[in-house]
Amino acid sequence: MDMNTIEAVVRTTDPADWRDGDAWLAGGTVLFSYGSTAFGPKPLRRLLDLGSAGWQPVTVTADGIELAATCTVAELYALPERLAGEGIQNWPGLDLIRPCCDSFVASFKVWNMSTVGGNLCTSLPAGPMISLCAGLDGTATVLGPGGSRRELPVAGFITGDGHNALAPGELLRSVSLPASALSSRVAFRRLSLSNLGRSGVLLIGTLDAGGRFTLTVTAATKRPVQLRFGSLPEAPELAGELGAAIPEDLYHDDIHGLPAWRRDMTHRLAEEIRAELTLPAGSPVAVSGDFWPPQETQQTKRGA
Secondary structure, X not given: OOOOOOOXXXXXXXXXXXXXXXXXEOOOOOHHHHOOOOOOOOOXXXXXXXXXXXXXXXXXXXXXXXXXXXXXXXHHHOHHHHHHHHOOOOOHHHHHHHHHXXXXXXXXXXXXXXXXXXXXXXXXXXXXXXXXXXXXXXXXEEEEHHHEEEEEEHHHHEEEOOEEOOOOOOEEEEEEEEHHHHOOEEEEEEEOOOOOOXXXXXXXXXXXXXXXXXXXXXXXXXXXXXXXXXXOOOHHHHHHHHHHHOOHHHEOOEOOEOHHHHHHHHHHHHHHHHHHHHOOOOOOOOOOOOOOOHHHHHHXXXXX
C-alpha cells in the first residue's frame, strides 16, 4: 500500500529522534500492508528506519539466546539447523522455533522481511513470535528517549489486541530467551478454523528440570496468559486454573474464531499438552488440529 502521507525516512536507532507522527520501520510488512493511518487517528509523517542498525540478529551464549528486534523470520527459522551443525547447543526449546515460524503461514517474501520485533510490536493475538517468546519466558529490552532502558517479560509486553507496553518514542531493542526455558521439555499445539489459516488457538507448555510446569496461552486470548505450577497438575486442577485465569471477555473474538470455540479448544489443547509432558520424552502422542509434522513444513511453506 502506498503511504502517501510520509514526508521523510530517517535512518536512526536513537529514540531521541522520535517525534509525534513517527513510526519505527523494521521489515515494514505491517506498515506497508495497512497504510499510514492504521495505527492511530493521525497519519504518519516520518518513518524511522532501523534497516541500517547493524544489530546482530541472533546471539547465542551459555545464558540463552538474544534475538535482535530486527531479526527476520527467515534468520530465526534457520537457527536450529545452524546450531545443530555447529554443535553449540541441544536445547529442547529450539523445537518450538520452526512450528512458530510456520504459524505465519506466509510466503518466503514475508519471511525474509518480517521481523521478530515487528511481530511483537504489532501485538496481534495470533502473532507467532509473541507465542514463541512468551512461551520461552522471553524478556524484552526497551530503549527510550533520554537513554532510558527497561526490561519486562514478553508476556507482559503485550497488553491487548494491537496494544503493548511501549510508550511514545520507545523502541524494542531485543528479546532474551533464557537457557532455563530453552533447556526445558516443550509441547506445542495450534488450531485454526481453516487450512493455512491464522492461528485461532496456540498453546506452549514447558517442563523444566525441577519439574515446574508453565502453560502459555496465545492467539485464543487478547494477550498472552501464563499459568505456572510447581509440578505437573492433574487434569481437574489444570482446567480449574485455566478457568480462573482467563475470564470470558479475555478470549478474542474475530472471524478466525468465536470466544466459546477458543475457550473450549484452549482447554482441550492444554490437557493434551499436560498429558504429553507426563510421558517419557519421545513417546507417541495424540495431536489435535493443524500442527504440521516436520516433513510437511517445507511443502506447507511453499504452498502458502
